[in-house]
Amino acid sequence: MNSIAYVDHEGILNVLGGAGDSPRRINAPDTYCTWPNWSPDGRTIAFSGYQSVDAGDNELGMYLADLDGDDARLAYANDFETGEIAPNTPHYSLWSPDGSKLAFVAQTSDGALTLFLHDADSEAPLRRILSGGPLYCAWAPESDRIFVHSFQEHYLIDLEDEFEMRQFPGSSTLYMAPAWNSVDGRAAIFLDAENNRQRLVVLGLRDPEVKVVTEVPGIGACCWQPGGSALALVRDMRGRSGFYDGLWMLEPNEGTENKINDDPMLAFFWSPDGSKIAYVTTSETGQGSLRWAVHDVESGDVTYLVDFRPTQENLITFMYFDQYNQSHSPWSPDGTQLLFAGELGLQRDRTPLSDGESNRVCVVSSDGGIAAEEIAGGFIACWARGL
Numbered sequence: 001m002n003s004i005a006y007v008d009h010e011g012i013l014n015v016l017g018g019a020g021d022s023p024r025r026i027n028a029p030d031t032y033c034t035w036p037n038w039s040p041d042g043r044t045i046a047f048s049g050y051q052s053v054d055a056g057d058n059e060l061g062m063y064l065a066d067l068d069g070d071d072a073r074l075a076y077a078n079d080f081e082t083g084e085i086a087p088n089t090p091h092y093s094l095w096s097p098d099g100s101k102l103a104f105v106a107q108t109s110d111g112a113l114t115l116f117l118h119d120a121d122s123e124a125p126l127r128r129i130l131s132g133g134p135l136y137c138a139w140a141p142e143s144d145r146i147f148v149h150s151f152q153e154h155y156l157i158d159l160e161d162e163f164e165m166r167q168f169p170g171s172s173t174l175y176m177a178p179a180w181n182s183v184d185g186r187a188a189i190f191l192d193a194e195n196n197r198q199r200l201v202v203l204g205l206r207d208p209e210v211k212v213v214t215e216v217p218g219i220g221a222c223c224w225q226p227g228g229s230a231l232a233l234v235r236d237m238r239g240r241s242g243f244y245d246g247l248w249m250l251e252p253n254e255g256t257e258n259k260i261n262d263d264p265m266l267a268f269f270w271s272p273d274g275s276k277i278a279y280v281t282t283s284e285t286g287q288g289s290l291r292w293a294v295h296d297v298e299s300g301d302v303t304y305l306v307d308f309r310p311t312q313e314n315l316i317t318f319m320y321f322d323q324y325n326q327s328h329s330p331w332s333p334d335g336t337q338l339l340f341a342g343e344l345g346l347q348r349d350r351t352p353l354s355d356g357e358s359n360r361v362c363v364v365s366s367d368g369g370i371a372a373e374e375i376a377g378g379f380i381a382c383w384a385r386g387l
Contacts (some may be wrong), residue, residue: 005036048090079109096143136177177323267321285323288347
């Protein structure tokens with residue numbers, strides 16, 4: 001099993017290695033930890049912390065823990081009496097692809113959300129990049145630029161040109177995170193159109209090429225295929241349910257658009273090799289649980305895996321999946337397992353999500369060959385990438 005960082009019910013950050021290994025505790029005195037996020041090289045974990053054993057305390061901080069070091073260190077302390085950016089979510093953090101920088105979003109004293117940049121390779125002070133809200137971001141494949149969707153606007157920040165900020169024309173209010181293709185450097189964003197519709201646009205950020213791929217009604221979200229040129233798209237949200245009406249596959253280079261799956265979609269995540277898409281849908285029977293499924297892109301086959309009820313933290317990754325796909329993918333690096341936290345099993349009636357010790361960190365085989373397994377008690381977990 002690949003390494004996993006998880007937070008137990010006491011707010012202690014743990015690292016779990018191979019099967020049968022005992023977890024290793026990360027030393028963060030007087031800190032209730034949450035939202036771990038591995039650096040790409042697997043040597044450092046960024047995490048949020050409540051600077052008290054009381055998770056309701058508003059003294060929030062962003063921490064870094066080097067796995068070959070001693071105590072975790074405070075990288076950023078929130079402004080006095082500022083709160084979380086979402087329920088049970090003090091910050092959002094996103095490592096640059098080369099692991100040299102950590103971008104994170106925090107609430108600041110001006111009442112806005114603010115994007116900060118921490119340089120992990122130097123002792124340079126934190127850099128305040130941009131304020132707004134809502135605020136979502138994506139790193140360039142070369143780690144030299146950040147593309148930001150802040151409220152209605154889009155900005156490209158060039159880190160190698162004195163943080164030059166360029167604003168793109170057009171507004172967007174009906175989607176969340178931009179997507180950046182790691183192969184050819186193109187970005188995919190949505191721009192508002194008339195009558196509560198939006199255009200999915202692909203643009204080259206180093207050249208003036210702009211291409212309208214499709215137009216969709218209402219809210220939408222998309223993610224690039226890893227190592228490929230396809231975009232997976234969800235659209236046509238079913239009322240206020242949070243579920244989109246199926247899954248589409250687009251090939252911007254060829255101008256094709258096909259609906260490949262009719263299941264209601266709460267969230268989806270590409271496998272590391274781009275051959276499959278894991279998604280969260282409704283349970284076949286019952287209103288109180290969700291179900292993991294995996295769609296094979298080439299064959300079209302769907303494998304239904306396990307019914308479960310997520311933790312509040314895991315539900316956040318589903319609600320904002322186009323952003324968390326970049327930082328907290330449920331896929332193991334080798335593509336054989338999915339990682340999640342919550343309660344296993346089908347539940348017929350809707351009830352409030354549990355925040356107690358019934359929540360477990362779980363893995364399930366992505367091919368359905370091995371049943372879901374509880375590996376630890378906890379409420380949030382993530383894979384070590386590239387290990």
